[in-house]
Amino acid sequence: MAEQAKKPSIFSRIGKFFRDLKSETKKIVWPTRKQVINNTLVVIVAVIVIGAFIWGLDELFGWIRSLIIGLA
Secondary structure, three states, rough: OOOOOOOOOOHHHHHHHHHHHHHHHHOOOOOHHHHHHHHHHHHHHHHHHHHHHHHHHHHHHHHHHHHHHHHH
16 A cells, blocks of 8 residues: 555644645735726616617507407
8 A cells, every 4th residue: 555645733734724724815906086986887787788688578468468459
């Protein structure tokens, strides 16, 4: 049987996790205030446009349904 490599202790693994976490946290690049405002406005406009489109389809399908029911 081949020798198995000894696994590091739980405390050394936890320590390594937090060291890695700290180094990854330093790599974060936060958006500027202008970017956040711009992205927020894009999302709001997209929600309004898609909402209007869905509302329009709902009205169209409701009108078609009322035509079909009126013919029956």
